[in-house]
Amino acid sequence: MIPTGFPQLLCFSILIAVASLRGCKGDAGSLQLNDDVLGLIVFRSDLHDPFSYLASWNEDDNSPCSWEFVQCNPATCRVTELSLDGLSLSGKIGRGLQKLQNLKGLSLSNNNLTGNISPELSLMGSLERLNLSRNGLTGRIPSSLAKSSIKFLDLSANALSGPLPDDMFESCFNLRFLSLAQNFLEGNIPSTLSRCASLSNLNLSNNFFSGNPIFSSGLWSLTRLRTLDLSHNTLSGPIPDGVSAIHNLKELRLQKNRFSSSLPSDIGLCPHLIKLDFSNNLFTGAIPESGQLLNSVTLFDVSNNMLSGSFPQWIGDKINLEHIDFSGNGLEGVLPLSMGNLKSLTYLSLSGNRINGSIPPSLFDLGLDQVDLSRNELSGSIPGGSGRLSESLQALDLSGNKLTGDIPAEMGLFSKLRYLNLSWNNLQSRMPPELGYFQYLTVVDLRNSALYGSIPDDICDSASLGILQLDGNSLTGPIPEEIGNCSSLYLLSLSHNNISGSIPESISMLKKLKILKLESNQLSGEIPPELGRLENLLAVNVSYNLLTGRLPVGGIFQNLDPSAMIGNLGICSPLLKGPCKMNVPKPLVLDPYAYGNQIGGRNRGSESSRSSRNSSHHRFLSISAIIAISAAVLIAIGVMVISLVNISTRRRIAFIDNALESVCSSSTRSGSLSAGKLVLFDSKTSADWISGPESLLHKAAEIGVGAFGTVYKASLGEELGDGRTLAIKKLVTTNIIQYSGDFDREVRILGKARHQNLLPLKGYYWTPQMQLLVSEYAPNGSLQAKLHERSTSSPPLSWPIRFKILLGTAKGLAHLHHSFRPPIIHYNMKPSNVLLDEDFNPKLSDFGLIRLLTKLDKHVISNRFQSALGYVAPELACQSLRVNEKCDIYGFGVLILELVTGKRSVEYGEENMVILNDHVRVLLEQGSVLDCVDSSMGEYPEEEVLPVVKLALVCTSQIPSSRPSMLEVVQILQVIKTPISHRMEAF
Numbered sequence: 001m002i003p004t005g006f007p008q009l010l011c012f013s014i015l016i017a018v019a020s021l022r023g024c025k026g027d028a029g030s031l032q033l034n035d036d037v038l039g040l041i042v043f044r045s046d047l048h049d050p051f052s053y054l055a056s057w058n059e060d061d062n063s064p065c066s067w068e069f070v071q072c073n074p075a076t077c078r079v080t081e082l083s084l085d086g087l088s089l090s091g092k093i094g095r096g097l098q099k100l101q102n103l104k105g106l107s108l109s110n111n112n113l114t115g116n117i118s119p120e121l122s123l124m125g126s127l128e129r130l131n132l133s134r135n136g137l138t139g140r141i142p143s144s145l146a147k148s149s150i151k152f153l154d155l156s157a158n159a160l161s162g163p164l165p166d167d168m169f170e171s172c173f174n175l176r177f178l179s180l181a182q183n184f185l186e187g188n189i190p191s192t193l194s195r196c197a198s199l200s201n202l203n204l205s206n207n208f209f210s211g212n213p214i215f216s217s218g219l220w221s222l223t224r225l226r227t228l229d230l231s232h233n234t235l236s237g238p239i240p241d242g243v244s245a246i247h248n249l250k251e252l253r254l255q256k257n258r259f260s261s262s263l264p265s266d267i268g269l270c271p272h273l274i275k276l277d278f279s280n281n282l283f284t285g286a287i288p289e290s291g292q293l294l295n296s297v298t299l300f301d302v303s304n305n306m307l308s309g310s311f312p313q314w315i316g317d318k319i320n321l322e323h324i325d326f327s328g329n330g331l332e333g334v335l336p337l338s339m340g341n342l343k344s345l346t347y348l349s350l351s352g353n354r355i356n357g358s359i360p361p362s363l364f365d366l367g368l369d370q371v372d373l374s375r376n377e378l379s380g381s382i383p384g385g386s387g388r389l390s391e392s393l394q395a396l397d398l399s400g401n402k403l404t405g406d407i408p409a410e411m412g413l414f415s416k417l418r419y420l421n422l423s424w425n426n427l428q429s430r431m432p433p434e435l436g437y438f439q440y441l442t443v444v445d446l447r448n449s450a451l452y453g454s455i456p457d458d459i460c461d462s463a464s465l466g467i468l469q470l471d472g473n474s475l476t477g478p479i480p481e482e483i484g485n486c487s488s489l490y491l492l493s494l495s496h497n498n499i500s501g502s503i504p505e506s507i508s509m510l511k512k513l514k515i516l517k518l519e520s521n522q523l524s525g526e527i528p529p530e531l532g533r534l535e536n537l538l539a540v541n542v543s544y545n546l547l548t549g550r551l552p553v554g555g556i557f558q559n560l561d562p563s564a565m566i567g568n569l570g571i572c573s574p575l576l577k578g579p580c581k582m583n584v585p586k587p588l589v590l591d592p593y594a595y596g597n598q599i600g601g602r603n604r605g606s607e608s609s610r611s612s613r614n615s616s617h618h619r620f621l622s623i624s625a626i627i628a629i630s631a632a633v634l635i636a637i638g639v640m641v642i643s644l645v646n647i648s649t650r651r652r653i654a655f656i657d658n659a660l661e662s663v664c665s666s667s668t669r670s671g672s673l674s675a676g677k678l679v680l681f682d683s684k685t686s687a688d689w690i691s692g693p694e695s696l697l698h699k700a701a702e703i704g705v706g707a708f709g710t711v712y713k714a715s716l717g718e719e720l721g722d723g724r725t726l727a728i729k730k731l732v733t734t735n736i737i738q739y740s741g742d743f744d745r746e747v748r749i750l751g752k753a754r755h756q757n758l759l760p761l762k763g764y765y766w767t768p769q770m771q772l773l774v775s776e777y778a779p780n781g782s783l784q785a786k787l788h789e790r791s792t793s794s795p796p797l798s799w800p801i802r803f804k805i806l807l808g809t810a811k812g813l814a815h816l817h818h819s820f821r822p823p824i825i826h827y828n829m830k831p832s833n834v835l836l837d838e839d840f841n842p843k844l845s846d847f848g849l850i851r852l853l854t855k856l857d858k859h860v861i862s863n864r865f866q867s868a869l870g871y872v873a874p875e876l877a878c879q880s881l882r883v884n885e886k887c888d889i890y891g892f893g894v895l896i897l898e899l900v901t902g903k904r905s906v907e908y909g910e911e912n913m914v915i916l917n918d919h920v921r922v923l924l925e926q927g928s929v930l931d932c933v934d935s936s937m938g939e940y941p942e943e944e945v946l947p948v949v950k951l952a953l954v955c956t957s958q959i960p961s962s963r964p965s966m967l968e969v970v971q972i973l974q975v976i977k978t979p980i981s982h983r984m985e986a987f
């Protein structure tokens with residue numbers, strides 16, 4: 001190997017000597033062969049090859065044809081191709097290469113080559129393809145490069161500069177591909193370019209070219225063009241008509257220049273146009289009518305011009321469109337309903353126009369990623385959005401319009417949403433409770449959108465939120481303590497609302513917080529001193545609240561400007577005039593006898609509804625007596641039903657036989673049996689499961705029978721799941737169900753319910769005859785087993801564990817009720833549906849099944865309810881009143897009582913039957929309620945057990961409206977859990 005800098009003359013003579021000894025395969029032409037070897041060795045000697053890729057280039061060889069990256073013509077033994085792409089070579093393209101007289105293709109792209117492009121490169125007589133892209137080449141482009149033999153010339157992404165030589169394209173009639181993109185080239189584009197009649201690909205983008213190439217270079221005469229990219233230059237002037245002469249044009253990119261006047265009116269006459277980008281120019285006038293002929297177009301961008309006229313109504317017919325950007329113009333008119341036809345559309349931005357009317361609901365049935373309709377004059381409501389949208393949408397900006405009405409509940413299902421901006425509208429809506437549910441949500445901007453209600457507790461369940469802006473609404477209630485979960489938050493801005501309570505100490509956990517804006521609210525108490533520890537805080541404003549007391553020491557509070565603190569009741573700062581009030585905490589009062597009318601010390605609901613409930617309380621009592629009587633009648637019926645159910649559960653049918661039989665028998669019955677489909681939500685391999693359920697059921701073992709079906713435990717194979725154990729529920733249905741659409745949609749909604757206290761639904765298997773639900777398997781069994789079917793060997797549950805189960809169950813249920821609209825109602829709250837993990841964390845299962853089954857088979861439901869007797873709310877049993885989440889709260893109340901007393905909801909004696917709920921109520925009235933506490937749990941704190949029992953009785957109130965919401969239940973349980981010393985006053 002010749003070291004770099006070895007005298008070339010010496011090298012040359014050595015090579016000659018070597019070559020004459022060996023010859024090329026003993027044949028003629030050895031001198032020319034030596035030229036190739038010599039040329040390559042000399043070429044290499046100017047390069048630095050850090051990874052020794054060119055080590056096989058041995059100057060002792062008489063032919064380079066076996067060297068790596070070198071290709072020869074086998075007939076002549078001459079080098080025809082040299083491809084050294086991406087080898088991290090640096091240095092200059094020196095002499096030597098011109099020796100390769102038969103070279104057709106030279107590709108040195110994606111290296112670190114520097115220096116000028118030597119005019120001698122054009123001495124390679126037969127070069128057709130030259131690729132020097134993505135290097136660090138500098139200087140001017142030699143005019144001889146585009147000589148007659150060359151077909152592909154790619155000099156993009158270098159640092160070439162200066163104007164192009166005027167005569168550069170004098171003889172370029174073979175040139176098909178020319179890219180000079182991403183350099184520092186300037187000046188006019190030479191007029192000789194119009195001679196490159198074979199050119200199909202022209203890319204001059206990202207330079208500093210100026211002038212008007214369409215006039216000066218006659219670009220429209222290059223009729224073979226397929227792609228033309230002049231974007232990101234400083235080209236100017238009008239675009240004349242005539243583009244339609246380029247019949248096969250597929251891509252036209254003129255964005256980011258200074259083109260003016262109107263868009264070419266014959267643009268629609270290029271029938272094959274796929275991508276069209278006129279954005280960021282100075283175009284005026286309307287979008288050409290001929291655009292409606294562009295049937296293949298997928299990308300259509302005219303954003304940031306000065307276009308006017310009406311929004312093209314034909315856009316809905318361009319069904320191949322994927323990307324529409326008309327933003328930043330002055331387009332008027334309405335959005336056509338036909339936009340719902342754009343099934344391929346993923347990106348839609350129309351922001352900053354004058355579009356009015358309403359958003360076509362069909363638009364929200366598309367699989368869009370990004371929707372920006374901001375800063376228009378849209379009115380009406382926000383459409384709900386279909387399952388497709390909820391699977392795809394990542395960014396939604398509807399800000400700055402005149403939209404009204406609720407934020408649709410379906411938004412809670414937008415699982416990929418990162419950016420949500422509905423600010424500056426007139427929604428007049430409640431603060432959406434499901435915000436905390438978005439796993440990836442990073443920015444929420446709901447400023448000035450006429451929202452009311454309180455900030456949801458779970459706003460940061462996913463902890464991805466970075467920006468939360470809720471300023472200028474009518475929000476009430478406190479800043480939730482859970483705001484401390486927003487660990488990614490750096491902008492928290494809640495100003496100009498009616499937020500009350502004190503500033504939560506947990507804000508001090510937001511280590512990334514930079515900006516905190518709380519001005520113009522009703523916040524009271526002292527600013528938590530812990531906030532002084534927030535080191536990244538750059539701006540704080542707490543002015544115009546009811547704050548008192550000292551400022552935190554440290555951090556930004558040292559130098560807080562008085563304007564950020566004024567207008568409070570008495571903040572103590574030497575910088576502020578006026579009073580300084582030290583804070584005395586207000587005791588939190590919990591009045592147990594006020595339950596049912598008013599919940600606890602924190603009053604979150606509206607005062608007026610509470611007081612009306614209060615005043616009608618006595619009238620309701622007599623109704624409740626009536627309901628109690630009818631409930632007693634029902635219970636008698638229920639006893640019979642229960643015995644029937646028990647008999648049927650004993651007749652357990654083997655799952656596999658049963659399932660296979662149903663598949664086989666029906667396939668003989670109807671030849672056109674639709675194939676089974678196994679859908680796993682979080683698996684990439686949700687393949688159609690044509691071969692039937694055998695492989696799934698192979699190892700299945702029955703583990704229980706519930707009201708809605710039999711439960712099996714099974715391990716999914718590696719190819720379907722990840723080899724984990726899953727629980728499979730075979731749903732009871734009486735009919736053959738033909739349509740899977742409803743089922744799929746409903747199960748997917750349930751699948752979205754993810755919470756630490758919910759048993760996640762993993763997927764389903766569907767055939768018309770059989771529906772299976774696949775969920776996680778909970779290894780520690782159910783609360784039913786631990787509480788009521790405990791073997792003598794396992795220890796009884798302690799009070800702390802029971803409390804943990806209660807609180808967790810309440811949280812899971814609260815998530816179902818408050819994070820979905822409409823709420824997911826469990827309908828079947830009972831210990832057997834509370835599963836436990838290793839640490840006794842409860843996980844609710846079977847939620848929402850009734851609704852699901854109702855979709856499938858209306859007959860099933862009425863027959864199944866009675867099996868949960870004792871948990872069923874009276875109004876449900878009567879089936880005359882509206883069924884809502886209050887039914888679950890009743891069931892939860894009964895569950896509390898079972899946990900406290902260790903007794904079943906209904907116990908059957910020799911002759912009588914004890915309804916737990918009534919029993920405890922009587923004991924409480926007699927003042928001996930502690931008598932019924934489960935003695936097996938040993939020591940327990942009365943100050944916790946007593947309020948929990950009272951809570952249970954409020955939950956099982958006969959009057960649905962007297963029962964608290966699950967959110968209130970969670971709050972009350974959390975207050976009960978706090979050590980007594982922290983509470984000012986207990987029950």
Ligand SMILES: *[C@@H]1O[C@H](CO)[C@@H](O)[C@H](O)[C@H]1NC(C)=O
Pocket residue numbers: 088089110111112
């Ligand atoms: C090119 O050179 C620069 C600095 O000289 C170096 O940082 C870079 O990694 C090199 N690139 C390649 C592809 O070798």
Ligand SMILES: *[C@@H]1O[C@H](CO)[C@@H](O)[C@H](O)[C@H]1NC(C)=O
Pocket residue numbers: 085107109110131132133152153154177
């Ligand atoms: C040149 O090389 C680059 C990178 O290797 C490649 O992307 C490009 O298509 C090549 N140009 C031509 C004209 O083949």
